[in-house]
Amino acid sequence: MSQPAPTVSIVKMYASRKEIYARETKGIYATWRWVCVWLTQLMFYGLPWLSWNERQAVLFDLGTRKFYLFGIVLWPQDFIYLALLLIICAYALFLFTAVAGRVWCGFSCPQTVYTEIFMWVERKIEGTRSARMRLDKQPWTLEKVSRKTAKHSAWGAISLWTGFTFIGYFTPIHTLAGEVAAFSLGPWQSFWIFFYAFATYGNAGWLREQVCRYMCPYARFQSAMFDQDTLIVSYDKTRGEPRAPLAKTHSGPADGSCIDCTMCVQVCPTGIDIRDGLQYDCISCAACVDACDDVMDRIGAPRGLVRFTTDNALANNFSAKQIRQRATRPRVLIYSAILVLVVTALFSSLLTRTPLKVDVIRDRGSMAREGENGTIENIFRLHVMNTDEATHRYRIRVTGLDGIALDGNDEITLEGTGVRTLPLTVRLPYKQGRPRTNDIAFEVQALDDERIHVKEKARFFVPASR
Template sequence: MTALASKATNEKAQPAHIRAEAARLAAVDGQNYADRVKVYPASVNGPIRRVKSALLIACLAFYYLVPWVRWHRGSGLPDQAILLDIAGRRAYLFGIVIWPQQIYLLTGALILAAVGLFLVTSLFGRVWCGYFCPQTVWTDLFMWIERMIEGDANHRRRRDAQPWGIDKLWRKTTKHALWLLVAFSTGGAWILYYVDAPSLVHEFLHGEAEVATYFFIGLFTATTYLLAGWAREQVCTFMCPWPRFQSAMFDDQTLAVSYRSWRGESRGRHKAGDSWNGRGDCVDCYRCVAVCPTGIDIRDGIQLECIGCGLCVDACNNVMKKVGRPKNLIFWDTATRLAAATKGEMLTYRLFRPRTLMYATLVSVVLIILGTATLIRTRVDLSIERDRTPNYVTLSNGAIRNGYTVRIENRTMNPARYEVRVGGLKGETLRIGTEGPNLEWLDVQPNQVATFRMFVQAPRDILQAATTPIHFELIDSEHSRRVEGTTVFEGPETRDHPRIN
């Protein structure tokens, strides 16, 4: 009788998600796919919410402020600390400048990011998803705006069910206007990573920026608005590949937000004064479900949809405090510890496991390789192209001359001056430049490529064969750098018309 009564009460007070699930199942009937059931996450207070908010502010501040950090490189060079200059084909990262030829450094950085994510996931589960992923950060921000304008979950749900009126209209309009504003500033800030921030903002405000700039700002405004405002948890569940393959990093020792069923079950409603004997701590209040941004029930165990944000931990702890039970019925835990706890054993969390050690080793190896590659990257590059037409030129004094086009890439931020030497021939003369006097030095501006014509002339007698390997040597004595490039010197195949002296 009591059980029946309580069941009846339960049905009456059926929480929204049950009703929603029933609606979803009804909608699926006879169709190939289910409609989305809109999630109305409730607000929650607690330490984890505070940490999440702090990280949210930190992430946003990082995103918006980084393009404004300045870094002096010298006159005529961009002074933005982080700048991906696609048009100019350079990536500037503080003191490091990456040329297109060094794109492998970007590959290394991406590998490092991937392996780093593996390591963090195997240690702490989906902290990336729950706290740092842009989708999470912006969705959280958009939900905060929504809550400011439309109130908490119950108000929003009720208003959505109502017909359109003045109240609904102005609240929705304000909300979407604010969302678009945030989306626009997000899209706008993204562009600032690719062009000089202060000048772009000036051009943009004066309507002088390039069409591409307006297009990309529009594009990123639209994607931010749609993904954070409308798509939300669907991005994580259906679009993002990461939840799909993270199971490869997960094992029984990985921390994940977990419901400690050994403590919670059997669950049920609890009235003040009732005994806690013979039942679990879970009072079936559905607060954990109400606050979940992806609309799942954490008590169903580990799920693809769970982004590991831990807001249900705060929600549950608030309730546990109220009913006078110990905290952390829902908390970060591992499958092994949960299984052991069911048998009454308490295991300590193992930070050092073969998997985590392997990932840590991988991270270190990639980090060392990337660091070394960055440190020993080419500062000056020399490429020599020998003239094919004419292959060689016979001069009136009988000497043989070859022409070369020499390209010097000065990848440093300082002007460089090189002295040139030719090695491998005897008695050769070098002429640099086609017009004007012979150049004594080669001057290359910082961050530039310079091309020079060079003519090497050698007496015919010293050529032992048609092809003589030679090399050019560039010496920058000011920065004590030396670069060498090899090429050949071509002469006649046979000694036709040998001359007598």
Template sequence: MSQTPQSLYESAPRIHPRAVWGRFAQWRVIAMLALLGLFYVVPWIRVGGEHIVLFDLAARRFHVFGLTLVPQDLFLLTWLLILAAMTLFLFTTLAGRLWCGYACPQTVWTEAFLWIEHHIEGDRHKRMKLDRAPWTSQKILRRGGKHLAWMLFALFTGVSFVGYFVPVEQVAANLVTLELGGWPLFWTLFYAFATWGNAGFMREQVCKYMCPYARFQSAMFDKDTLIIAYDEQRGEPRKSKARKLSDVLAGDCVDDQMCVQVCPTGIDIRDGLQYECIACAACIDACNHVMDAVGKPRNLIRYTTVNHDAGGRYRLLRGRSIGYGVIWAGLLLGFVALVLLRSSVELDVIRDRKNLYRVIDTQHIENVYTLKVTNKQDGPVRYRISVTGEQSLATISPDAIELAPGETRGLVVGVRAPLLGYRVETMTIELQDATGEVVADRSTNFFRPKQ
């Protein structure tokens, strides 16, 4: 008996979210414009001739809002990433997935691409009708125009992204003259293609299947976490079910599917909390419009908490939120302290391990060290090198070093001291600026032969 082959993969149906307007949609638009504006504008801003944000990988210098970092400062980046993760944990515990609904890059760019699609192909029903229509000149024109607008917007996004690593004026000028090549061209096209694919085609699939945050968010949720929920007691039974019995028994839900049609991930919020929900509140705006039209109170779908639905009150301060808040505050204060106490010069001292010492003459002995000095400033500097120790009789040669902006140099120096004295003496090698102020120092040992 023959069997019909079955596919192990079912293509996800394309979701065409319906346009909706309301209080929360307005906030999403404001967030989209603000975040996209920052992303596209920041690479062009200069202060004092320097970009306020530029990760110059070639020169190994990272300019961030007036702060210039070098590879030796990458521990600050690690600290910042930990702080960002803890911020996400704290924010999720308090407000649920508001980050996903209003500020996530996937959501922001998808909103922008949907706006372009809506203005070229029309609202939901027109887009669905266009999907089913045969390929005609009208369909080719609309689809072609949409993808052309998407690709231009994505290309602008790629140029702006590379502008954080290469001066954006240079990238834009070379792109216009078709002289952009090498890695800048690769990453411009790669990021443009990724934006076009993620925001234009994958959309909700990224949130549902690729984003790890949707999977582990439950570990940060509790009964006081803000979620979007449907008031089942007020809404059920729905009109479509109640008609079989009596309209008097019907709840407030008219079952017009508007909350499903506006959802960017295609879920029905009336089925309960689901990991696909990104808390964008589009269903709240849509449901409120319907309630206004039928003369019913708003907020059949609303932001709430499990405890609030059970008759309790929303508790902002609780064990989980306090714990995350204390850790977050500690990390933030630590990061600020590290930035404020960050030195403008980095000094490392390495002893010559092959020879502990060498006798110069009958009265002097020398130890050899390698100084690794990094200038973190934006201008050239000259440092004087000096030595202090228990006897304070040591001299160092050479006794000065000059460094270009951001330069790291290894300098071999010899430290000489009288032959007689301690076998091992603790000493400090110091760097002094033009004013004589000590800007960096490192302690090390000075060895003499046993007397």
């Protein structure tokens, strides 16, 4: 018998993207999202224009390798502060996630913030959700072209201003603005402005929920920080099921509170159905909570069918007080304690640090040489950095051996945030010190402020055959 011909089936590994037309929603969480938008963007766009001590208040000047943060000037040697800052951000993320899930994603993440701004522009130009859907289905007409052009022009303007502001944190923004006005931007400045403008335009205007779903690693490892007492946006199945359309008979005992209006799906920026349970796509923006509460108000049912709650609270019908009590569990307390310790260490170090840095470098040309009047000389280079913004005069001393002294001027003046490398000749009487290496120290003391004092160790070499 002949064998039947094999059948061929095509299995698609990737589903094509379906356009999401998020409906506008109003409510307490929508208000808080816009509060976060305003706070973050006023800070982002406004900080580069603030002045402090006749300079830009916040400036990461890569050219001079100086970071200005209001009254603090950081140098490459202060890399430890960046490490502490990253640790603080990590533990703050762990803490917020353990307590309230992905609230960072839903309210303060730059992707969410700029998507919210771009969607607002889209609604103002193209109309409501249904109007946008009709517009996209229509053939290309003059009205459609004009609306699309206006929308993308507005998106482009916001993106360019965002890119310009971002570069303004690394190049003095007043200088940058003058160069833009004079069309004299350098190639690298132009590249980075347009690069970040393109990233903003692409992520917030086109990719949107795909960034959260496929590109952001946080969605993948968030489950490691979740537990049964983490606040998440949840649908109360016990109360909501079985679903039934709103009708005169809906108040029957067999029907749940959910009227299957799909408003929770229509307002979701990632296009999920919260009624299917917790999903990694959910960014905890709580738009579905506002939408469902509004529907419940309209039909005269209690709010909270979709709400921020925990798995334990849903399973055991916990009260709000019990939820708050279980929030102070060991994981949260440990994250909080570590966060407080690191923040305290960071600010204590910043407030008590000495605004003077000294590096001692031995001259590589010779270990030692014989000087005048029977002395032994070692040559050093002293790298002195005034990390304060005020001018200081310093006195330099060398200690550690009897009779050791500097040859030449022992005082220097450094302007604010100034740097100077000094060649220093150190002399020791011929009979002093032991052969080979001897421990010495360079001391730099500010003459106008006794609190500014740095002591740096070094080695003085004495020839064995003297």
